[in-house]
Amino acid sequence: MSVFITGLGVTSALGCSYEENLAQLKLGNSGLKEHVLHDSSCIMGCVPKSNLEIVGAFNLSNQAYSRSFLLGLCAAYQARTSVSSKLPSRMGLIVGITVGGMDLTEASYQQYIENKEKLDWLRLRQHPSGMVATQLAQFLEDIKxxxxxxxxxxxxxxxIMHGAKLIEKGKFDCMLVGGVDxxxxxxxxxxxxxxxxDKQACKPFDEARNGLNLGEGSAFLLLESERSQRATGNKILAKLVGWANTNDAYHATAPSPVGEGATRAMSAALKMAGIxxxxxxxxxxxxTGTLNNDLSESRALLDVFSHQVPPFSSTKSFTGHTLGAAGAIEAAFCVMALQQQQCWANLNFTQPITDTKLTPISILKDAQKLNFVLSNSFGFGGNNTSLVMSL
Amino acid sequence: MMYIEQFAGISYQPPFDVEAPLHRMKPIDNSAAVHEADYQKYIDAQVRRRMSDQIKRGVTCAMRAVEGIDINALHAIFVATGLGCLKDTQQFLQVSLQSKPPSPTAFIQSTHNSIAGQIAIQLQCKGANMTYSQGERSFERAIMDTYLEELQEHQRVLVGAIDERIPFLDQAIIRINPIDQDSIVGAGAFFFLLAPIRTAQSKASLVDCILTSSNQVSECIQIVHRDTPIDLLLYGNYCEAQAQINQNLKHIPSLDFTLYSGQFMVQSAFALDLALKFLEEENIQELQQLCPTIKRLPRRIFILNDTPMGMSGLIVDRI
Known part of the structure; x- marks a missing residue:
């Protein structure tokens, strides 16, 4: 059963809309800049909108919201409203997130350290990771x-994978799926x-890479079953045709040096796509730009693609590593690539990794005929997920 | 329908490796502490030293729940947690806000999926590995995902739930939920090995997982009850359940399981562990100690969890 992507919303350091993100990807302008967050000054990818601006734009009540919720709201609302038709009554929402309302928690905890009496405990209600989904469901109303x-x-x-599975198994006709942090x-x-x-801007897949920069943001995709899409007539932006999740079972944080789990995730996603x-x-x-990830991922790419690795890039050089949002933002960038028939650049690249000699696309590349794209997302806990999308 | 073959839980009640577990159960009070298992039997000393208590609990229950199976048949590991690794989160938060150069251990272990990840390493299970964190629905989400898997007959899924209690959480809950002043915060780790078919190892069947956004307890129970009689109702009382049960459902033997578990986001996993212990016990008097109105060994147990997110129900049948 096909899973169609019919709606899209993205918020990242590149901007707060599909169009703004697309424009910066085309121009090759990174959103990574030196910023100060409390006592940390470093290169990061900040969304160019303050909490106050987002609260104002959505007419939210006057209370403290976690930035995760606000960024998620920007992207989820865009994805939901980018399609005009009325959607089926049973719609699901799945959010990928790592630290929940940690931005509010750490502000509260700072108060707790300084003076317990001053602590606004109610803000901690937004700490649990599941709260962003709960809050989004309240705001978007038609989430069941x-x-x-x-x-x-x-x-x-x-x-995204989980939402696609629910559609594939006929449990839902329409899912809003994505990530935020x-x-x-x-x-x-x-x-x-x-x-x-990295103290400087990250250099994914470069021999001189020295780590990642964090970013923030959110992306949501509206997934529809064939039945739903036939009824709504929403434009099909892309199809989700393959997905797989595997585990390295190797180390708490480091990937398998030979990219074993990554290889299996990519291979299984390709197999499911039937390509x-x-x-x-x-x-x-x-x-990510870390020594371990890029080497291990390069080895996995060589393994899966038998040394004929297709054009590839890491757009974390534009957005920073947005953790729970990364897989969703990058899936959104893949949909844009299919739509535009262009492959996005891997910024800050000069010299390939000696061991693997893989060279990513370093400037925007027009594709001859881009039918299938692959998006990789790997994480702590040896977690590897690959998604295959097609036109 | 899924079949539960093995299970293990660590909570305020005696852990999985004791004889006559129901006999040893006692209602908890505020001094309740987690009854730790004998972790050295399960985890290598060097690995154990670096693990947080919560990860030790999760890994141990997981290892116990898969004991003796062919690990190649373990298709996936699905873990639910409402709040993740709170102790490590607080520890890293404290240090990072005070600008001391923090050690990364607490950060690594603070990640929600560090438990599922460690289980994968210890079991050498390379299949799908998910962590669900949807508040009071987290465990039900993990279970529902197992129903989505197209398992072959020999394949198994390990499903678990885990949450921990720290003093800061106690302080926060009292202030955030004023109606819960008397409740005791629960904690624990619970893992279940699920199979798609009935085998000689099957201990019970997990018939269904019901979720509703309403808090109409009696309506929900009556629907289940009409189909096959419920012999025992294990309920987690948030606000409505007890009053409604007292009013309309006196005829069904029932037990508020949170008197034994405390209240926490994945408390329904404690209840499933308890339900399985009820089904394993052949002596009705042991059951009557906990639930005096029960008259026969239960065939169907209904776990009803009344939460701020609505109700969830798990139907568990004797094999």
Whole structure:
């Protein structure tokens, strides 16, 4: 059974709409900049809209909202309203997220450390990861089912996969699926403590790569079954034709050095799509810019594509690593690639990794005929997800 | 329909490896502490030293629940958690806000899927690995995903739920949910090995998972009851359940399981573990200690979880 992608919403360091993100991808302009978040000053990918601006734009009541919810709302609302027709009454929502309302939690916890009496405990209600989905469902009104998946950096891709499975099995005709995460001190300090945070802009797949930069954002895809799409007549932007999730069972944070789980995820997603590896015209790689990921992913690419690796890039050089949102934002960029028949650049690349000698696309590339694209999302806990999309 | 072959739980009640577990159960009070299992039997000393308590609990229950099976048949690991690894989260938060150079261990273990990831490593299970975190519905979401899997006869799915209690959570809940002043915060880890077909190892069948957004307890129970009589109702009381049960459903033997588990987001997993213990017990007097109105060994147990998100129900049948 086909799963159609008919709606799309994206919010990232590149902008707060489909059009803004697309324009920056085409121009090759990165959204990564030096910013200060509390006492951390580093290169990150901030969404160019404040919480106040988002609260104002959606006429929300005067209370504290987690930035995760607000970013999610921007993207989910775009995806939901990008289709004009009335949707089936039973629509599900799945959110991929890693740290929930941590931005509010850390502000509250700071108060707690300074003076317990001053702490606004109610803000902690937005801490649980599932709250963003609950809040989005309240705002969007026609959501009848919510779920939240938290598998670190593959959360967004897994949310999409799970939504596609529910449609494929006939449980739902329409799903709003995606991911979200806001920048927090917690995650920035976390990756810094792991020595994985590059002080400069990240250089995915470059021999001189030295880690990642975090970003924030959200993307949501509206998935429809054939039956739903026939009834709504919504324009098909792309189809989701293959997906797979595997586990390395190797290490808590590091990927298998030979990309074993990644190889299996890509191969299984291709098999499900019923296509040979050479049918893939563009790969949006996980490509965090860390020493381990890029080497292991390169080896997996060589393995799956038998040394004939299709054009690939990591758009984290534009957005930063948006954690729970990454898989969803990158799936959205894949839909844009299919729509535009263009492959996005991998910025800051100069020299291939000595071991694997793979060269990503370093400038925007027009595709001859882009029919199938692959998006990789890997995460802590050895979690690997690959999605295959087609025109 | 799925079949439960093996299970293990760690909670405020005696852990999985004791004799006569029902006999040893006691209602909890505020001094309740998790009854830890003998982790050294399951996890290598070097690995164990680095693990948080919560991860030790999860890994141990998972290992116990898959004991003796061919690990190649383990198709997927699905874990539910409402709040993830709170202790590590708080620890890393505290240090990172005070600008001390933090150690990464707490950050690594704070990630929600660190439990499922560690289980995969310890079991060497390379199949699908998911972590669900949808508040009070997290465990039901994990179970529902197993129903989506097209399992071959020999394949198994390990489904579990886990949450922990820290003093800060106690303080927060009292202030966030003023109606819950008397409730005790629960904690624990619970894992179940599910099979798509009935085998000689089947202990019970998980007939269905029902979710509604309403809190009409009696309506929901009557629908289930009409089909096959419910012999025991295990309910988690959030606000409505008890009053409605007292009013309309006195004829069904029932037990508020949260008196034994405390209240927490994945408490229905405790109830499933308890239901399976009820089904394993052949001595009716043991059952009557916990539920005096029960007259015969139950065939069908209905777990009703009344939560702020609405109700969820799990139907468990004797094999």
């Amino acid at each position: 089912f919510t779920n939240t998946i938290s598998t670190a950096c593959s959360s967004g891709a897994n949310a 806001a920048l927090t001190q917690f995650t920035i300090k976390g990756f810094q403590s792991l020595m994985l945070y 040979a590896p050479e049918a893939i015209g563009y790969i949006n790689a996980h490509g």
